[in-house]
């Protein structure tokens with residue numbers, strides 16, 4: 435019997451330890467969860483632990499393991515060449531990224547910037563790799579005085595445009611991003627254009643708003659999302675999922691303001707009556723704590739998520755399957771401010787899941803998508819090995 439519904443929640447950047455090739459990414463020794471637990475040894479996450487999160491091989495030195503986990507658990511390797519959000523999510527959904535997305539560590543070519551400035555009728559500031567919260571402090575005053583938007587990138591394939599919404603209204607910023615999206619192809623291909631609106635608060639602080647918007651390229655092939663739709667079922671995207679897949683295979687999409695809003699909207703979706711996939715991304719872990727190198731804040735965010743798990747589980751029906759995973763690491767004690775190449779955790783729970791199943795170490799994130807396709811009777815993804823037979827009661 436097929437399962438009626440799968441809820442897949444990506445805890446964005448919650449990696450569980452370096453991959454064998456981490457060194458080639460400058461990420462030797464990276465361990466997002468492990469280092470958070472080192473910083474907060476008394477981290478209070480009883481619900482995640484009960485599902486078996488701490489029983490995953492070598493996770494946090496075994497300190498979080500419980501005697502009788504109620505879920506199935508394991509960790510997965512990333513086969514794709516990259517450690518960004520798109521690459522991670524696409525692999526989860528059944529696509530390898532063989533050729534990494536092009537990055538611009540020294541900024542975008544001057545010829546492109548000139549053409550872009552002409553197209554938007556504005557000169558720009560920045561055009562270098564930076565932390566988004568720092569660059570708005572540095573260049574914010576000049577941006578606000580001149581109206582020139584701030585362009586920056588990172589170790590990811592991203593063209594990010596930051597602007598004070600009192601200087602460049604939100605809709606105009608989105609238009610500027612659309613223009614960039616259309617132009618960043620061919621020789622200047624780029625995985626994502628990201629709108630980064632911020633406000634200048636009364637106390638002089640520049641704070642980013644939740645109106646961030648991502649403009650990705652379309653997936654390079656058919657994903658799990660399209661398979662689910664082709665099987666006549668709903669794909670309910672929550673948070674930035676729709677952006678990551680450029681809307682391909684998405685039936686309904688809701689924007690979120692925070693991790694807790696994402697959990698609220700996931701619970702709301704669970705209370706609706708449909709069959710298919712609820713696919714949620716909780717980005718605060720990554721954007722508010724991982725990139726900010728804030729292990730304490732990250733730990734608290736995991737505790738906050740953990741405290742909502744009982745509500746999530748209570749909203750599930752008898753034919754529902756819950757899967758928690760991540761898309762890459764972002765070790766908050768690692769050098770720099772970028773993602774880290776790590777294994778990601780997977781935990782599964784539902785009435786039809788055999789409690790305590792140890793999935794060990796799986797070869798690809800794609801095993802998640804393959805499992806979901808099988809669970810929903812939606813054919814099979816291009817890559818990935820379903821572990822459904824291992825977890826079924």
Ligand SMILES: O=P(O)(O)O[C@H]1O[C@H](CO)[C@@H](O)[C@H]1O
Nearest residue numbers: 565566567588590592721725
């Ligand atoms: O430093 P901020 O602006 O949060 O940007 C981070 O977020 C981007 C997209 O997730 C990454 O490429 C990284 O640059």
Ligand SMILES: [Mn+2]
Nearest residue numbers: 446447519761
């Ligand atoms: Mn991510």
Ligand SMILES: [Mn+2]
Nearest residue numbers: 720721725773
């Ligand atoms: Mn990130």
